[in-house]
Amino acid sequence: MSEEKCIFCERRIGESLKSKEHIIPECIGGKLTFKNVCRECNSKFGSEFERELETSFGIIKDFIGLKSDGKSSKKARFDQEGRKVIMDKEGPRLKDIRVVSRENGETILAFPNEESMRKYYTRMQEKYPDTKIDIERKIRESEKHFTEFKLLRYKSIFPFDKIVRASAKMIYEFLHSIKPNITLSSTEFRDFIIKPNRSIPVTLLKNYYPFNLNYNHIYHSMVIDARSDEKVIFGYVELYSSFKIVFLLDDNYGGLPFSAGYYLDLMESKGYSQSIDKLPLNKEIFMELTKKFDFSDYHREIGNSIAISASKARLYPIKEVLTNIKSHLQLKDFK
Known part of the structure; x- marks a missing residue:
């Protein structure tokens, strides 16, 4: 049996360092857990950037009434x-x-x-x-x-760099949860997560829908796509059905191909694992997209996506009742 080590700092994880880590942070509804992260790294990531996820998407979270840390979401926000x-x-x-x-x-x-x-x-x-x-x-x-x-105006600061690092941490943990013994060809992706002021190629993938899901619901999703022919591992993270980002975890992968997908339905508060097809891009296309990518160009678009998810959340659960009401009615009700 191999000795357990933290996938970030590589220290041995004894009883005193064991930690229950949520791959998707618990503060935004995450349920999937992972054990190979030490207590110190878990705490460090929580204070550095995970809470940014809660505040940046707070309007969606609050409208859903999303449970966080086992309690109802009643955290106070500040108006103008x-x-x-x-x-x-x-x-x-x-x-x-x-x-x-x-x-x-x-x-x-x-x-x-x-x-x-x-x-x-x-x-x-x-x-x-x-x-x-x-x-x-x-x-x-x-x-x-x-x-x-009544007419509360909601403001949210969106720290793109911290959201990206938090998303990178999620997909890195998801990769190691499905392939515990995997070794990447370099530590570049891991170093980006644990060391501030580093950069890696990323791009947003706005029109990608890896799962056939209920449009009226809101989801967190993760996808891993490892390819032996291109020697790459792609990772995809989607937050609140609005922020969609693609990473290149390894550009010199030497293992067998595999893929995995997971999504969390925030309306039902349930997570599902599901097989997926390949991401709709290859290494060449990905690198071209990263060269052209400028977050400032996407800022308004992300804002619109968040607004759409917030509008879905605001009508929940009333919209669910209206959508399904026909199944509860019979012709004799109309005379």
Whole structure:
């Protein structure tokens, strides 16, 4: 039995260094795990760039109500005025109680919802029984301030370099999970992941659909395509059905051909392994695409793709019910 080593730093993994690593980070819904990453590397990657995935695609994650670390996604975001806002299935709401105005010696407060307002004033009434509080009047006064939170404008910074490194880490771990004993011809791809300020050839592949999936759902996907005739290993990562990137993990591969695919349905919170066909490019085409690739040219396109996924997520699960409603209706219902 071969000794377990970390695929990144190559140190031996004893009991004290063992770590449960999620190939697709758990903070964006990942379920597939991998054991050959030491605790130190796991922690390092989490703090360096994995959390960027959560914040950059946060609008999609929040609209889905995606579970993260075993809990519902209720992480507060900030609107343009710096107020904490939580996204839920009813839409955006303020996380905290705040002062709206002070008029005639009376303070008017804004609450996340009516329930929190009733609880607040009920507690105040119990704490100060001599003070009479007209809760219904307080609710009416606060309603006029509610509409200003309805049209929340969502801003997201997209650090391309960190998103690429995080994606490279995913596909590198996926490769080693399906081929534990594989050895690449060089450490260039691994070094790009573990050492900042390095570069490798990459390109986006916007019109590639490796699996026959439900268009109304949102997915994370990974594909490995190893070819002996071209001596290459390609890797493909797709995040939230919007960001699609292709890597060349090895340009002098000396092993047998193989391929593997995996996708995670974020609506169902289930992952599936599936065989795939070759990626629709060869080494020559890939290198040509990387020479022409300029992220600034794709910035708007990625923004549009994220917006499309966000619109799907915003209608979930209502859209699922409407899509399937015909199967639940019978002709006798219409008279």
